[in-house]
Amino acid sequence: MIRIAPSLLACDFARIAEEVRRVEEAGADWLHLDVMDGHFVPNLTIGPPVVEKIAAVARVPLDVHVMITDPLAFAPRFLDAGAQVYTFHVEAPCDARAVIEQVKGRGRRAGMALNPDTPAAALKPFAADLDLILVMSVFPGFGGQRFIAGVLAKVREIRYDWGFRGDVQIDGGIDPDTIGACAAAGANVFVAGSAVFGAPDIKARIAEMRRRAQASASPSD
């Protein structure tokens, strides 16, 4: 199932509730929340109290992408705050199995992410227990970066070589020009920050991206 997940990193943080309503009314399937700790990545964003406030106004699932060094310690906080999807990085030095168990034990979806220079094989041992695999198409930390097309080989490997049946998400530089190749490679969840919030007509932009993804996806996606 194709899903468009606008990243609130590109929204007006002084008006989060209005921005949430605006993208939901424009057709967002999930809301992508980028959590950064200033340590795993060189940027700081939001934490559990803000996620909780967003959950109070959101109508669609919260897709929480944590770019943090200790995803295990913070898992309960983000799950309590309302994360429906909790995606952490394979590069984070933590007990990944324990994170997955916590997330799934509470009936939420567990995801793991790969930086552009990390081989897919790094998370293959966990794949059978994951609901989602996130292939980063930029180095995490900032919105508005250029799409790295070389990561599509990993998307194909995960979807077609491994036959991974869960969600394959792609994040970074996704726009109407790059989304088709990602869908053709086997991705089905598309994160977009600047391409959505920077559009003059957000509803038209989401519809266009969905149309292009559908046109390039294989019929089973």
Ligand code: DX5
């Ligand atoms: C980058 C974040 C992305 C980012 C995407 O570290 O994980 O979710 O917001 O932004 P765009 O779509 O502008 O590349």
Ligand code: ZN
């Ligand atoms: Zn993200």
